[in-house]
Every structure is written in structure tokens, then in C-alpha cells.
Amino acid sequence: xxxxxxxxxxxxxxxxxxxxxxxxxxxxxxxxxxPHPYAQAEADGIFCKxxxxxxxxxxxxxxxxxxxxxxxxxxxxxxxxxxxxxxNTTLTDVGSVKGMVRDQVKAAGLxxxxxxxxxxxxxELSGWQAADPHLYDGALWAITVDESTDYRRFLDVAAxxxxxxxxxxxxxxxxxxxxAAAMISHMPHVVSTALINELVANPDRNIAxxxxxxxxxxxxxxxxxxPDRTRAMVEEDSLNVEALLxxxxxxxxxxxxxxxxxxxxxxxxxxxxxxxxxxxRYKAAVTHAGITAAQDGTxxxxxxxxxxxxxxxxxxxxxxxxxxxQTLLFSARRGEAITGFVHPRQAIIQLRPAM
Amino acid sequence: xxxxxxxxxxxxxxxxxxxxxxxxxxxxxxxxxxPHPYAQAEADGIFCKxxxxxxxxxxxxxxxxxxxxxxxxxxxxxxxxxxxxxxNTTLTDVGSVKGMVRDQVKAAGLxxxxxxxxxxxxxELSGWQAADPHLYDGALWAITVDESTDYRRFLDVAAxxxxxxxxxxxxxxxxxxxxAAAMISHMPHVVSTALINELVANPDRNIAxxxxxxxxxxxxxxxxxxPDRTRAMVEEDSLNVEALLxxxxxxxxxxxxxxxxxxxxxxxxxxxxxxxxxxxRYKAAVTHAGITAAQDGTxxxxxxxxxxxxxxxxxxxxxxxxxxxQTLLFSARRGEAITGFVHPRQAIIQLRPAM
Numbered sequence: 001x002x003x004x005x006x007x008x009x010x011x012x013x014x015x016x017x018x019x020x021x022x023x024x025x026x027x028x029x030x031x032x033x034x035p036h037p038y039a040q041a042e043a044d045g046i047f048c049k050x051x052x053x054x055x056x057x058x059x060x061x062x063x064x065x066x067x068x069x070x071x072x073x074x075x076x077x078x079x080x081x082x083x084x085x086x087x088n089t090t091l092t093d094v095g096s097v098k099g100m101v102r103d104q105v106k107a108a109g110l111x112x113x114x115x116x117x118x119x120x121x122x123x124e125l126s127g128w129q130a131a132d133p134h135l136y137d138g139a140l141w142a143i144t145v146d147e148s149t150d151y152r153r154f155l156d157v158a159a160x161x162x163x164x165x166x167x168x169x170x171x172x173x174x175x176x177x178x179x180a181a182a183m184i185s186h187m188p189h190v191v192s193t194a195l196i197n198e199l200v201a202n203p204d205r206n207i208a209x210x211x212x213x214x215x216x217x218x219x220x221x222x223x224x225x226x227p228d229r230t231r232a233m234v235e236e237d238s239l240n241v242e243a244l245l246x247x248x249x250x251x252x253x254x255x256x257x258x259x260x261x262x263x264x265x266x267x268x269x270x271x272x273x274x275x276x277x278x279x280x281r282y283k284a285a286v287t288h289a290g291i292t293a294a295q296d297g298t299x300x301x302x303x304x305x306x307x308x309x310x311x312x313x314x315x316x317x318x319x320x321x322x323x324x325x326q327t328l329l330f331s332a333r334r335g336e337a338i339t340g341f342v343h344p345r346q347a348i349i350q351l352r353p354a355m
Numbered sequence: 356x357x358x359x360x361x362x363x364x365x366x367x368x369x370x371x372x373x374x375x376x377x378x379x380x381x382x383x384x385x386x387x388x389x390p391h392p393y394a395q396a397e398a399d400g401i402f403c404k405x406x407x408x409x410x411x412x413x414x415x416x417x418x419x420x421x422x423x424x425x426x427x428x429x430x431x432x433x434x435x436x437x438x439x440x441x442x443n444t445t446l447t448d449v450g451s452v453k454g455m456v457r458d459q460v461k462a463a464g465l466x467x468x469x470x471x472x473x474x475x476x477x478x479e480l481s482g483w484q485a486a487d488p489h490l491y492d493g494a495l496w497a498i499t500v501d502e503s504t505d506y507r508r509f510l511d512v513a514a515x516x517x518x519x520x521x522x523x524x525x526x527x528x529x530x531x532x533x534x535a536a537a538m539i540s541h542m543p544h545v546v547s548t549a550l551i552n553e554l555v556a557n558p559d560r561n562i563a564x565x566x567x568x569x570x571x572x573x574x575x576x577x578x579x580x581x582p583d584r585t586r587a588m589v590e591e592d593s594l595n596v597e598a599l600l601x602x603x604x605x606x607x608x609x610x611x612x613x614x615x616x617x618x619x620x621x622x623x624x625x626x627x628x629x630x631x632x633x634x635x636r637y638k639a640a641v642t643h644a645g646i647t648a649a650q651d652g653t654x655x656x657x658x659x660x661x662x663x664x665x666x667x668x669x670x671x672x673x674x675x676x677x678x679x680x681q682t683l684l685f686s687a688r689r690g691e692a693i694t695g696f697v698h699p700r701q702a703i704i705q706l707r708p709a710m
Contacts, residue, residue: 142566
């Protein structure tokens, strides 16, 4: 049960979270490294504090670190002595890589009160001015745990996300999270950047750019966002990105070899284009569920028994005391997501299409 | 001067073109390999013919081949004897590769009356049912020429596109076109497909898919369109796609090596993310011109002297009798596009940002 949430950092992600929680009736206390957003934040009902010590004096049940990753070691060093006086406060964060943050949290001696988190929300903007509670509409969060994570603390964070933010949750270990994030975001950002580098190196770049249409626009969109932010993201997950880049390079080289082989490579080329069919079917199933929900009104109406607002069926999942991390990880691997709790050992699970 | 246009093939591209030309007051005669769209097409004012011979009897000034590329040799063989009786009719096409089509046209003995063309218009749909004159809104066409192209025939096709369709034109040779199309479409389609293949091969594919957001959605959109169509497109431009895939594989491997090197690779990683800056500046300039046009009303109002509807300035370009192909190719390389003609040797050129 979460009454008060502490937000450290009122940028795009932290500011949006603070505003959303406040709108939904949660008491929010906040600290930012510079007080410039405080007047507007106070007007929005957020209680702004001038020091981390004052933030902790407000007795938050959960403190969410929304500061930039590069500030994490300094923030953790400042928090460590304060957390000792508030042993029931749970620490979480919204960082886009989880293994590195846990290492830093442990190094600061705060491992026991920590549960990792990463909301799949964001856009190309940044800062308090861009903060918007709707940023979290329909979002899914990854919660990251390890074998030592305290279940009560996990529940605090999961309840905050599902009940207070109104989002869905999957539970994974740090490595699984960081590999998955490399797969669907960090590595593709590098690929997108490599595409525009290749265009710039092309002697007929202006002719190619003139001929460019939807394919090029979509595949290079993320290369246009702040390249320094992208570089930091890639470097923070560099081992996973490196491995995936080598696999992608091998796939592209194989395809080049098959095209080179002409008729002899025809079967392999057909195989290349068929290999992704499980993802195509998965996307069609997700889209179909969304369309069905829109047609029968469940997408906008209140959830009905057994069917969620998004048109996906739900069921209950018993969370065992021993090995709860594995139970929840296997659930995520089946494509399921947690939407709430009936009681602490009984989660509500949304069943979604899976590959 | 074009009075009558013949359209061969009433699919998405040909049907949309026929409807747009008819709407804009051009007489359109059409033939399709099956007559099922004829009732609706006739209702739209298109004169449908049951044979290619009847189509040619209508004395079209330009015949546009909008049939699938795989039907091209058969269509050209059927047209060849008919074109002999209509020596003034100019032949063009809308194929997405140009070198292969010109070879087929020459093999059919129709090289003298041919001018290549490729409209940058399309979507994920196909067939007459999807035909829509708005598909060509704001489109740019590549016209492909070689040293033997007749200037009068080029003018017929260019006038049809700029005056009758209301689009812009750049003039290139086949090789430049096919390399540019490989750069901004054919190769990126393979990269997009490789991304979903990599996801499907990932043991935690469902967790990765659950975490996927805008980056992944945009970069894999084209992998979801009919993989057989993509495969045909890639195979028809296989030499250029092969070369670009090898270059992309090298770029991804280099980046993997630099990430592997850690601090020693830091400067190279920074260089990788800076390399595409000319494209980022180009995109910003194009977007800025569009915003300026919207703000001062030129985007919706009639073009003003010296400024086009899209907010880009215009000037006139003299097209010499000797070496006109090179003059127009160099103009395209500078990022310019033809929007019309003052007289046959004086083109109106739109000046756009360039890299």
C-alpha cells in the first residue's frame, strides 16, 4: 500500500510520473537538482523539497530515482545515509539499463531496499516543460528483481505501477531486461544511425534523399534524436549491443552472399523472408485484439469480467513464496503482463498473443 | 503536349494514375489483364479497352506501363508490333527498377520510343480497389534517360508528370536511379526484415516484444508488408542491394569493435554518431521550409512568384541541346527538382536543401 511517493528528478519521465500520480490521488514529494520547475510543480499539487533530506523526512513509501543515469552514483551516495533512518522506504528507479544501476545501488549499500523498474514510456523531448501525465497512457513497465529481492518491496513498486499509475508490469532479471532492451531499442538505434551514415557517404545522396519515402523516413527517425543521448544509451548496454550488432552483420552478409549466388541462393533468400513470420503473426494477433476491443466497446468502456480494457483476456496467477521471481519471469516469457493484485500472493495477469 | 494517355495495368499505381489524370482533364484509355475493374473505371471516366490493339487505336500520346514487372516481357512482346503503326507514341513505365526494364524494352525493339519513369508513390495496399488519385499528392518522379533518349519524348513524359499529374521530376540515368533506390528502400527493407528475424531467434522474444516501443515499431514496419513483394523488389536490384548490405555489415562490425574496445574506442563511437550530421541538418532544413510555408500560408495558397506551394524557391534552368541529360542529372544532384517548363528548352526548377 503506497500513500506517499518520492520522485528524484523532475525531467520528462520523473515530471510526467509526478503529475500522473498526483492526478490519481497519490501524495507526491519531489526533489530536483535545480529548483526551476518547482513553482509549476507546486501548482500541480506536487510537494517540492529543497534537499534529499527533506524529501526523506516526508516518509515516502517508495522513492523513484528519475535522475539521468550519469548522476546516479552521486545521488545514491547522498541518499545512502538518509535511507538508514527510513528502513521501510523502498528504492526504485526508471533507468533504461538495469544491471549497471543495481551494481551502483549495491555499491552504495542500498541493495536490500532496492527493486529495479523501467517504464516503456518516453518521446524525443526532455525536461519538465515536456512532462505530461498522458506519457504513461497504456504503458508497460519492466520490474527487475534478483534472488535477494524482498517480496514486500516488490509488491510496493508493483502496486504503485498497476494501481497508482494504472499501467501493466512484467517481472524479469536485470540481464534479461538489458538484453531485451538491446534487441528492440539500443541495437536498432545503431542500425538506424548506420543507415544515415551510409547515405551521407553516398555520392548521389541528394538524389537518394529526393527519392526517399515512407520506408526511409520510418527507419531513420530514431537516428535524428539527440545522438549524444543515443550514444550514452548504447554505451551503457555495450556488451549486449555489441553481440547483437555482430549477429546483424552476419545476417546482412549472409543475405549479400545469397543474392550474389543468384538462382543457387533463391531458396535461402526465400527462407530469409519467411523467417520473421512468427513476428508478423504476433503483430497481426495484437492488432486484431485491439480492433476487436474497439469494435465491441471494451477499449473505451470499463473492463469487463475476464476481459481487459485493451481487449485481452485475464486470469489470476498464484505467486509462490519460494521461487516467485521464476514464476513471474516464466509468465512474462509467455507474453503475459500483471495488471493488478487480488491479494499479495494472487496477481491478475493479462494474456496477450505470444511468439 | 499530351492529350491522351494510355495506361496498361489498373492496379494501385496504374489505377491511381488513371483516376488522377482523368480528374485533371486528360483523356485516359486503359487496358487491364482482367476486366474486373472496368465497370468502376468507366464510371470514373476512364475509357477501358479489351485489347492492347484497341488501346493503341485510341492514339495515345504516351503509354504508361503500370503492369507488374514480372509481366513486362510479355506485355512488351505484345506491344512491339502495335507500336510500329504509331511511331509518335512515347512509351514509359512506373517500374521500381529501371536498368532491367530498359534492357527488356530494348530487347523488344522499343528502345527508340522509350523514356523510363518511377513515381515515388505507393502504400502497403495493392489492386484497383485501393486506387486513389491522392496517392500522387506531392509526389516526386524519377525520369530515367540514356544518351539515345529523344528529347521530344522526354518532354512528353515530363509534361505529363508536371502539368497533367501535378508532380515534380528529377532526371537521372538508370544506374543512378537503381543505386539510389537500393540505398533508401531496397536495402533498408532487408535490414528491417533482418531485425524481425533476429527477434524471432531471440529466446526472450516475447519479453523483448512486450518492451518494444516506437523505435522498434518504426524500424520493422516495412518488414510486415508482403514479404514476397519485398523479395521480388530486392532480387530485381540484387547487385546494388548486395553491395550496400556488405557496406552496412562492415559499419555494424566496426561499431561492435569500437564498443568492444571500451574507452579506447570512445572517439570512434563519437565519430560514428556524428557522421550522419549532414543528413540531420538536411532534414531540419526541409522541415523548417515546410513549417515556414505553413506559417505564411504558401503551403495552402496558390504558388507565389519565386516560391512554390511547398515553400521552396524556384528559378529557371536552360536545357542545352547537347548534353541535356548531364545538365538535368547535375541539377538533381544539387537537390533540385523540375516543376514545369516555360518552353521546351527552359525548365522551372525547385531549389531544395541539399547535403
